[in-house]
């Protein structure tokens with residue numbers, strides 16, 4: 001042991017060669033054995049044990065003490081100033097360490113580094129460091145580090161398998177996946193009560209089928225951003241979807257896998273460079289914060305004069321080994337699922353936030369607090385449909401629903417603002433976005449995993465989730481070029497299960513643009529309404545009632561049969577509709593630079609004049625716009641019901657012996673209902689138009 005109580009290790013021993021599933025390996029006949037809460041390796045101790053249940057607590061503002069076996073992970077100050085530590089990023093990266101080559105290279109590069117520097121210096125280190133055993137795994141990891149820059153926003157969809165309950169209810173798998181596109185087959189009823197299938201196509205950065213493992217999910221989502229968090233990046237990975245869609249199943253393994261990679265980098269590529277890893281885990285429930293690692297103690301969020309966010313009382317653990325991290329994750333998860341009012345109900349109404357924070361001792365000394373180098377946040381969001389609980393009788397449920405709704409909307413807006421390089425990020429929209437504020441400032445990366453259920457019973461929620469994901473992605477400046485699916489009218493017989501792009505004949509960009517300008521009703525600058533192909537891609541005739549279709553009891557009966565045949569059940573083409581994909585590409589900046597004239601020519605292109613506090617207004621307007629669209633959708637659905645009733649009435653009127661009185665009364669009632677629905681929607685529309693004009697959001701229409 002040295003004076004500071006630390007054991008000296010050889011380079012060989014410090015190599016972090018935990019196998020892929022280290023957690024499982026611990027205590028399972030691997031080279032790792034657990035000793036009184038610590039982890040030993042057969043050839044020398046690396047990780048020193050501390051019971052995470054009784055962590056050493058640091059006083060406010062104290063620098064972390066020199067590491068000792070009893071202090072390998074510690075609590076940060078009770079008052080955790082996310083910004084004092086976190087938002088002030090290390091200005092320059094000075095490589096300190098034993099490798100002359102790497103050190104020299106860094107200084108020659110001005111002491112700063114970016115992603116490319118990292119990969120280059122890593123190469124140098126590897127080549128100079130003959131002491132390293134260059135396992136294939138490490139080589140592979142170094143290669144990953146050199147990977148191309150990661151997109152600012154990545155949207156991935158994950159479909160879970162049908163569960164037992166869905167199978168027993170004979171629900172069907174209505175999701176087809178082809179590469180990075182997916183199609184939702186929605187069963188609908190026409191006015192004459194005949195059934196048909198409307199197909200909604202979406203394209204994302206990646207679409208993961210039900211047989212994709214959690215390891216693959218990690219590789220596709222979080223793994224690419226891990227190296228960046230050593231370089232001032234704050235990355236956020238969140239899962240979105242309805243309750244039971246697999247958010248928790250997807251999110252739970254990710255932090256441990258990321259920790260493994262982070263520790264590997266700290267102990268290998270960046271060893272001896274003063275990096276430290278910190279861990280915290282809390283949840284937001286009903287707009288309030290609770291520490292999941294401290295008996296669900298209530299936390300308080302404060303802003304200082306410089307608008308820096310502090311979470312008062314949050315415990316942050318310094319961690320240096322996987323086993324401890326695993327225990328902390330398990331502890332937090334257990335606390336989360338045993339909340340006050342019953343496990344699942346509550347956890348699906350809360351957002352859980354697990355943060356891995358990389359800090360670095362500024363000058364290698366322990367006397368100053370370490371400063372933030374980067375951060376990786378994992379957010380298991382509340383069930384998305386919980387936001388709709390605003391009509392519940394229970395007041396508490398309504399309040400929670402409204403808060404969830406607000407936070408999901410605000411999150412979407414913050415991500416979009418981020419990707420459009422807006423200077424004002426509307427993070428004040430909710431507790432969630434306020435807490436994540438520092439993740440929205442500076443160099444950030446966002447990975448969104450949209451979890452969906454495949455079952456026909458969840459179709460509406462699934463479409464909502466996909467629309468949310470689509471808007472996060474497609475309205476952003478970042479990559480959506482590959483989402484340009486073009487227009488066509490496709491007869492039913494062509495509706496084979498081919499990938500979206502290959503099914504759809506291409507139109508020229510001009511034609512696409514023309515269609516967009518024709519159809520884009522909303523297009524004010526906050527977004528371009530790149531939607532999924534909302535109009536039916538192909539509309540297949542279905543037998544009248546579901547029971548008549550001869551659905552097989554196995555999964556996917558009707559749809560699978562239909563897909564396999566590539567034709568509709570009856571083989572009759574009906575209602576081929578024009579398919580369209582609205583313009584998704586043009587970044588806001590480009591619009592801003594276009595002349596007003598051009599915008600006018602682009603029909604529904606909007607111009608929003610600069611207004612003060614535009615983010616606040618924007619948030620309100622977005623909410624109102626969403627409300628208007630929902631009200632419209634609802635009105636259409638109600639109208640359909642009314643029309644069905646009208647048709648029945650007509651059928652009855654044709655019957656001999658029909659009572660005229662009854663007919664007149666019912667017709668009068670039906671017409672009143674129709675009129676009331678229209679008037680209500682008109683009022684809503686007029687109100688929204690007033691709000692747009694109050695906020696100087698002008699929408700130009702193409703002159704006829």
Ligand SMILES: Nc1ncnc2c1ncn2[C@@H]1O[C@H](COP(=O)(O)OP(=O)(O)OP(=O)(O)O)[C@@H](O)[C@H]1O
Pocket residue numbers: 159160161163210241242243244245246247248249250344347348381382383451
């Ligand atoms: N990809 C998958 N493969 C196998 N099982 C899955 C998958 N995704 C989810 N499940 C299972 O489905 C069930 C619901 O998943 P999960 O609890 O993750 O949903 P959730 O979206 O987090 O719900 P909530 O919002 O209520 O917390 C769980 O039993 C889970 O094990």
